[in-house]
Amino acid sequence: MSDYETFLLDGRPVRFERGQTILEAALAAGHYIPNLCHHPEFKPHGSCKLCTIKVNGRYGSACTVKAMPGQEVSSDTPELNGNRRVLLQMLFVEGSHFCPGCEKSGNCALQALAYDLEMLTPHYAHFYPSRPLDASHPDVLIDFNRCIMCELCVRASREVDGKNVFALAGRGVASHVVVNSPSGKLADTDFALTDKAAHICPVGAILPKRVGFAVPIGSRTYDVDAISTLAERRATEEA
């Protein structure tokens, strides 16, 4: 018997520490599982469902299911990747995402995953929601049209910045992020460019003002490397 525990991910053994989720263990071992609402510094959220895997034949979210010895996990299969493409398409049509004109292009996890999973079209009819921008803050712009409801800003502001600037309100497709001020405007909060919440958005919903094309499109993070390659390399460097 070995002195560490493992589970099988797509047939390969992955070591884990007790208490780790399957996603945490897989990422640490350099095996990428697609994800959007996950962030290593925050508790599992489990809402985007990109990390849906099969554990011993049952579907689950890799970010919430704890790793256990002997589990047989499948992730990189045509079925699961096909479902992931559908989830990405859902997110693309639910909001309004115009990659070519978005300052986040090349640094956006949604766009990067769409490339990585070879999503070629949005497929479904666009919802074209009407979500006004909030440009009230001197340093930060919020374009709610690009929001994917991952609540990372909500969590970062609450748990790290100690400010509680955002909340998720509404129900169903009417779900939306609200700003905690009587006017509902960001300018009327104590939000600052230095906040963790100002830099945690995986897509282009929260952007610093007066920064445009400092790094040209084509040379940005995911322009250079696929999001999966990058995650796997990062794990190797840390090991």
Added chain:
Amino acid sequence: MTKTGKAHETELDRVLDRNRRDRGRLVQILREAQAIEGWIPPETVTAIAQGLGMAIGEVESTLEFYSFFYRRPRGDYVVLFSDNITDRMLGNQAIFEHMARRFGVARGEVSPDGLVSLDFTSCTGLCDQGPAILVNGIAIPKMTLRRADQIHDLIRSKVPVSDWPKDLFEIDHNIRRADMLLGSDFMPGSALKAAIAMGPEAFLTEVKRSNLRGRGGAGFTTGVKWEAAKKAQADERFIVCNADEGEPGTFKDRVLLQFYPERVFEGMALAGFVTGARHGLVYLRGEYLYLLAPLEEKLAELRAGRLLGRAIQGVEGFDFDIEIHMGAGAYICGEETALIESLEGKAGRPRIRPPFPVVCGYRNKPTVVNNVETLCKVTEIALQGGAGYEGFGTKQSTGTKILSVSGDCERPGIYEYPFGVRVGQVLDDCGARSPKAVQISGPAGTCLGIREFGRRIAFEDVPTAGAFMVFGEHRDMFAVAHNFAHFFAHESCGFCTPCRVGTAIQAKIMDKIAAGHATQYEMNELQHLHDVMRTGSHCGLGQTAGGAIADTIGKFRDDYEQKLARKDFEPAFDLDAALARARAVTGRDDADSHMLDHA
């Protein structure tokens, strides 16, 4: 009706004080605050946030989640038409349109004089006596055009709802077949007395021996749930009665709460006796507001009889009391962790499980969540013992099950059967002359066609929370699934991607089919979406939301195909329709002129 700022402030203060300024009671506070003006203005949101020490966005998060909270002015009279498929089959739309015409108000709008607003709402649990409506939250069954006129006149003459003729609000129990539970007399206190005589350990053994499984549909073994909560390390435990009977077509809990409340409450006390919980909470769906006062009265009566409160039946240390929380229009709160979130004053978004509520539930304490019917059943076990109970039903599904029968049958209502009863038997008993299909356990359940009427109601065959909707041979099963698709899109909590977006896309595709613009392509799309939602959704709502569509496509494909365009594909965007207005303005009448194949 607008109150002056000062008077409003004082009333709001009273609401906050009455709720101990406890943010955990936010849903209750919003309900009471809304009663002041009929809606919740922004100043009230700010005042509540300040009064509870919460961020405004946190208050909004709860406020915007529930269908019965309004952020814009509503009419003095809010009339909501139940829109389950059974209400539609009984003609609710014609009555709605009649009323809308008489008031001169459109769906979702307020009349210019601020008198009335009209809208539809999800199933209100009166399917056996529909079409049903809610007026200012109070249920009125058996709507007809005549009743609509009567209600119109009452509203026009501004008679307060409390002064309306009592017969409008009369709700029948329609118990058509009574068995073990509905057919036996019950002396309040008798089950407690029997359990106290046995002691908590021995009584738990009996509950386990009975193999009683949860009547909410999931069928978890009650004794195992109780034991887990009892064994969990904690200084406090809670018993929650899930009376959020929101599954369209289900109304048996409504009958139990109205006619058998002492059974429900005594079942909760029994759960408290076994697990050591001292607090019970009833989560009553907002649509059942008319049951609140009688239930509160019943609780007072039980306290006076020492069947609730301190030292129940004189047993020192056996303290248990019950509090009723009202829901506010959110189907998802029937899911136990969403229900707990709602009890804590939050939006009803289901939690990640594990941990399960028996370990970490309400206020992060061990919590037993039981269905209304399950709690009634434990009183039987206290009186008859587990072994006696085991004899009824099937091996894996012991005891009886109450069905809520509605739709195309002569005798809709409540039917109690031993588990294992065949679907065909129920159809015969309720007088369904020529049934084409039965939707069992509501939109989230299973649709059975004629060839499956030999199947049995049981956890091991066709499990159900109770709904049994019958569709006659003349019914269009596409219309049924279309209604369900909009129900799920409306009720999805919005937390996870597959359910939030998937239910909305499915509803749009069903609209496209209804409009005659869809092709075989859309049929495949619906199936594919269902697969993604079923395998990827966070909770049962999304996992089952596409089920009725998949079932009806599989079993009643003709009902869909009749509506399909005979083409390979038609785009979602209808260019002709989009150009119609421009054509009208420019006086052109050559529609389709842009189409190459148009001769």
